[in-house]
Amino acid sequence: MDFAGKDKASYVKETFNTIAGRYDFMNSVMTLGLDKRWRRKVVRCVGAAENKHILDVCCGTGQLSLALAERVGPRGRVTGLDFSENMLAKAREALQHRPWPERVHFQRGDALALPFPDNSFDGATVGWGLRNLPDLEQGIREMTRVVKPGAKIVSLDMAKPTLPVFKQVYWFYFERVVPLLGSLFTGKRSAYRYLHDSAVQFPAQRELAQIFARCGLIDTRCHNLAGGAVAIVEGTKAAGAVIRHSGFTR
Incomplete structure (x- = not known):
């Protein structure tokens, strides 16, 4: 990937700040509206329930955080963390249209150095975020550190389908059609070209499940969605388990 002379973190931050205004619309277009169904499945997988406190890392515009908040009830909480100010602004705006804004707290922060004590959360989610991290394993270890023993970590992201023909159609759509849609609807073709390039370099779902295990998680598994074009990976x-803070600045 060409980051135009910037490190990955700076490039990703600038990219998502730029497309924040049309991000949710483009998600619906690219996924044919299936993204809402996938988020509901993540909510079930992480075990969001009454009185739970769930962390949503790389929360973006907060759509997954809001879905979690519907399940944790009036005494539950959801903390959404992202490093893009513009994405967080959209998340806070969306929250104001919900009847329970007190359930969700959005804050700016670094996924590689989460500003939370060990064993703080009853589960953690990340939607389309792990592939944007400069250090994938560090991000997973940080999520593992801040959840309680027995809690789940669940990722929703693009995956690598293996079915003949469908696989070729998928990569053609993602490489050629998605950047074109990005150009038409946002004027930011390069941003949606990045989405393709980052998906190419992101580990396949089974490999990601193995990385979860390497980072200290047990019972790791993956669930294919949309024919393996998207996957949920959990652990x-x-x-x-003892996962200590790595020393990154909070």
Whole structure:
């Protein structure tokens, strides 16, 4: 990927700040409206329920955070974290249209150095965010550190389908059609070209499940969606697991 002379973190931040205004619309267009259904499945996988406190890393415009908030009830909480100011602004705007804004707190922060104590959350999610991290394993370890033993970490992201023909159609759509749609609807073709390039370099779903295990999670597994074009990958923090803060600045 060409980051135009910038490091990945700076490039990604600038990219998402630029497309924040049309991000949700483009998600619906690219996924043919299936993104809402996929988020509901993530909510079930992470075990969001009454009184739980769930962390949503790389929360973006907050759509997954809001879906989680519907399940945790009036005494539950959701914390959404992202490093894009413009994406967070859209998330806070969306929250004001919900009847329970007190359930969700959005804050700016670094996914590689989460500003939370160990064992703070009853689960953690990340939607289309892991592939944007400069250090994938560090991001997973940080999520593991801040959830309680027995809690789940669940990722929703693009995957790598293996079915003949469908695989070729998928990559053609993602490489050629998605950047064209991005150019038409946002004027930012390069941003949606980045989405393709980052998906190419992102580990396939089974490999990501193995990385979850390497980062200290157990019972790791993946669930294919849309014929394997998208996947949910999950793992559980083992009882007694010790994952210490790595020393990154909070």
